[in-house]
Amino acid sequence: xxxxxxxxxxxxxxxxxxxxxxxxxxxxxxxxxxxxxxxxxxxxxxxxxxxxxxxxxxxxxxxxxxxxxxxxxxxxxxxxxxxxxxxxxxxxxxxxxxxxxxxxxxxxxxxxxxxxxxxxxxxxxxxxxxxxxxxxxxx
Numbered sequence: 001x002x003x004x005x006x007x008x009x010x011x012x013x014x015x016x017x018x019x020x021x022x023x024x025x026x027x028x029x030x031x032x033x034x035x036x037x038x039x040x041x042x043x044x045x046x047x048x049x050x051x052x053x054x055x056x057x058x059x060x061x062x063x064x065x066x067x068x069x070x071x072x073x074x075x076x077x078x079x080x081x082x083x084x085x086x087x088x089x090x091x092x093x094x095x096x097x098x099x100x101x102x103x104x105x106x107x108x109x110x111x112x113x114x115x116x117x118x119x120x121x122x123x124x125x126x127x128x129x130x131x132x133x134x135x136x137x138x139x
Contacts, residue, residue: 023115026075030111031122033072034063035133038096038124041065042131045098053095056109058083074111081110085126096126104131 037054044065045052053066058080064071074080085107086094097105106128113120121138 023075023077023113024117027078027113027115027120030072030074030078030113031135034109034111034124035135037063037065037072038126038131038133041096041098042102042104045100045131046102049100051100052098054098055089056080056083056086056094056096057091058094059092075113077115078111078113081112081121082108082123083110084108085128098131102131104128 041052041054044067054063055066055071056063057071061074061079062071083094086096086105089095096107104126106126108123108125110121110123112122123136123138125134125136126132127134
């Protein structure tokens, strides 16, 4: 009986940490996926010698590179906040254009996450001349 109580207490203590760790993994995955989407859009536009769009659907918390199979969805505790730059599409999406010259329309995208560990915010800035992306973390 004492062993079962010890196991129950251990599980009660460890379980929140495991959940928090899983959420942090999802946050890191979302950040990496967005950075990757910017880089893929830039590389494809140069390689294919055509404009390639990176589309963000703020209301649906998802984004995709033009021509990809399916969009990447943020976890249920993630949202897009402020989006500057890009152009508006037909269904309230924002499209960042990448050009064969290596440039882009530029702009910034802010992702926010409400996790068990607290509030996290990341701002991605797309350089219009080089199509590079920089990230700034905030709390």
